[in-house]
Amino acid sequence: MASGNEFMDTALGLGLVYWGRKALDLPTRLPTWDRWLTRLWQPAAVIIVLGVVVGGPVVGWFDDLFIGAMMALGAAVGWRLRAYRPAFWVGVGLAPYALYMVLGVLLRLSGRDVLHTLDSGGNLETLLVLWTGSLFFVARSQHKTLAAEAQRRLEAEQEQRRILSQNHSLEHEVNQRTAALAQQTDALRTTLQELRDTQEQLIQAEKMASLGELTAGIAHEIQNPLNFVNNFAEVSSELAQELAEERARPTRDPELEAELLADLKQNLQRIGQHGKRAAGIVRGMLEHSRASTGERQPTDLNALCDEYLRLAYHGLRAKDKSFNATLQTDFAPVLPLVEAVGQDLGRVLLNLFTNAFYAVRQRQLAATEPGYAPTVSVRTSYRDREVQVVVHDNGTGIPEAVRAKIFQPFFTTKPSGEGTGLGLALSHDIVVQGHGGALEVASEEGAGTTFTIKLPV
Numbered sequence: 001m002a003s004g005n006e007f008m009d010t011a012l013g014l015g016l017v018y019w020g021r022k023a024l025d026l027p028t029r030l031p032t033w034d035r036w037l038t039r040l041w042q043p044a045a046v047i048i049v050l051g052v053v054v055g056g057p058v059v060g061w062f063d064d065l066f067i068g069a070m071m072a073l074g075a076a077v078g079w080r081l082r083a084y085r086p087a088f089w090v091g092v093g094l095a096p097y098a099l100y101m102v103l104g105v106l107l108r109l110s111g112r113d114v115l116h117t118l119d120s121g122g123n124l125e126t127l128l129v130l131w132t133g134s135l136f137f138v139a140r141s142q143h144k145t146l147a148a149e150a151q152r153r154l155e156a157e158q159e160q161r162r163i164l165s166q167n168h169s170l171e172h173e174v175n176q177r178t179a180a181l182a183q184q185t186d187a188l189r190t191t192l193q194e195l196r197d198t199q200e201q202l203i204q205a206e207k208m209a210s211l212g213e214l215t216a217g218i219a220h221e222i223q224n225p226l227n228f229v230n231n232f233a234e235v236s237s238e239l240a241q242e243l244a245e246e247r248a249r250p251t252r253d254p255e256l257e258a259e260l261l262a263d264l265k266q267n268l269q270r271i272g273q274h275g276k277r278a279a280g281i282v283r284g285m286l287e288h289s290r291a292s293t294g295e296r297q298p299t300d301l302n303a304l305c306d307e308y309l310r311l312a313y314h315g316l317r318a319k320d321k322s323f324n325a326t327l328q329t330d331f332a333p334v335l336p337l338v339e340a341v342g343q344d345l346g347r348v349l350l351n352l353f354t355n356a357f358y359a360v361r362q363r364q365l366a367a368t369e370p371g372y373a374p375t376v377s378v379r380t381s382y383r384d385r386e387v388q389v390v391v392h393d394n395g396t397g398i399p400e401a402v403r404a405k406i407f408q409p410f411f412t413t414k415p416s417g418e419g420t421g422l423g424l425a426l427s428h429d430i431v432v433q434g435h436g437g438a439l440e441v442a443s444e445e446g447a448g449t450t451f452t453i454k455l456p457v
Contacts, residue, residue: 026077029084033077089138096131225274232274236267298337299345301387301455305331305378308346312353313376316361323361328377335380338387338455340435348427348439352391352451353378355423359395359449366396382457389453398443406441431455 026033243260246252309327317323353376360374379390398406407428431439435455443449 030077030080033080089135089142092135222278225277228274229271229278232267232271236264236271239264239267296339296341299340299342300335301338301345301389302331302335302380304342304346305329305349305380305389308349309353309376309378312350312357315354316357320361323357323364323374325357325360325374325376328375330377330379332380332382335382335387336457338457340455341430344430344434348430348453349389349391351423351427352453356391356393356395356449359393359397361395363394363396385457387455387457389455390450391453392448392450394448397445397447397449398441399445403441403443407439 239260243257243264246257246260306329309329313325313327356376357374360376363369364372364374374394376391376393379392381388381390406424408425428439431437431453437453437455440452440454441449442452
């Protein structure tokens with residue numbers, strides 16, 4: 001019968017195979033070899049049963065053969081996994097025990113089992129088993145460390161792939177949004193250009209409306225000097241005819257001839273005076289209709305205010321013959337000249353005067369106040385190196401709710417079709433941006449409005 005130690009060697013061999021598979025991760029790295037190694041329990045069980053039932057040296061040789069086969073398999077697996085670090089520690093752990101087993105077999109074959117005699121207590125074999133087990137534990141720990149590192153690398157690679165996928169997705173989304181934004185930008189540019197074109201058209205329409213108001217005032221204003229010229233020309237023609245008849249008489253009256261000549265001279269002077277007045281009005285109309293050069297020149301604001309006040313008034317009367325208003329002027333006697341673009345300031349004054357006359361006319365048409373007298377006044381003054389022009393009316397006034405919006409483009413308190421909403425906006429830009437001044441408004445609803453122009457000298 002075989003000895004119990006031999007059976008213990010077989011059982012120990014099976015245990016080393018089991019722990020070796022775990023330490024080297026054979027199910028993953030060498031799955032085919034692992035399937036064969038898992039079947040080693042079958043011949044081991046046969047050997048152990050034979051040893052228990054039959055016994056004898058033959059079974060012992062089967063046990064030795066089985067141990068040798070396991071050693072050979074272990075060497076083959078170690079060679080296959082020589083690049084795997086835990087396999088080195090498994091090999092270092094198995095080498096002493098394998099040498100011990102091979103040496104024992106060789107000694108038994110020679111008939112001198114000296115090793116078994118020397119290690120009768122099994123201390124050396126136990127020490128070798130502990131050595132092998134400890135290095136198997138080291139290999140198993142290193143395998144777990146390598147597996148953890150591989151898992152971390154796998155997770156890092158997965159995270160990297162996820163990040164790359166997310167980056168591709170974000171890049172695609174960014175490209176889509178960029179394309180959408182580009183389309184929106186093109187659409188906004190087109191809309192902006194259309195708005196600019198519309199704004200230029202509206203500004204031109206406002207200028208034409210201003211020109212229309214001015215032309216109506218000029219036409220009415222120029223009628224007066226033309227009437228004087230026509231009247232004096234007609235009277236002068238009669239005087240010339242009377243003088244010619246007097247000179248044709250046999251008896252001439254020198255005193256009458258002198259009187260007729262004096263009247264003719266006086267009429268011609270008046271014709272010249274009113275002709276110059278008409279020429280001045282026409283010149284002003286041409287200057288207003290001409291495109292602004294933007295060049296500043298010394299400007300007399302008193303004369304500018306007086307001229308445009310009358311032009312605005314007559315422009316409204318040309319539309320409504322029944323309208324009458326009181327014009328009040330209070331010009332500073334000594335007002336310094338202001339470096340300004342006269343044509344642009346003329347547009348500002350014309351706009352303010354036109355709005356003032358419109359406001360007093362609206363209040364008059366309301367017919368709720370008996371004895372109401374429409375009045376528009378203009379006053380100039382000079383203080384603190386600043387010229388001020390104050391335009392006041394006793395019209396309808398501006399509601400407080402909309403007072404802050406009157407200088408905004410396209411905002412108007414007039415009914416639809418009677419204003420573009422650009423007059424005060426353009427006036428504000430001309431005074432503030434064009435001349436470095438200020439345009440202020442004070443109003444009381446139902447009582448009137450005051451606009452103040454402040455220009456630095």
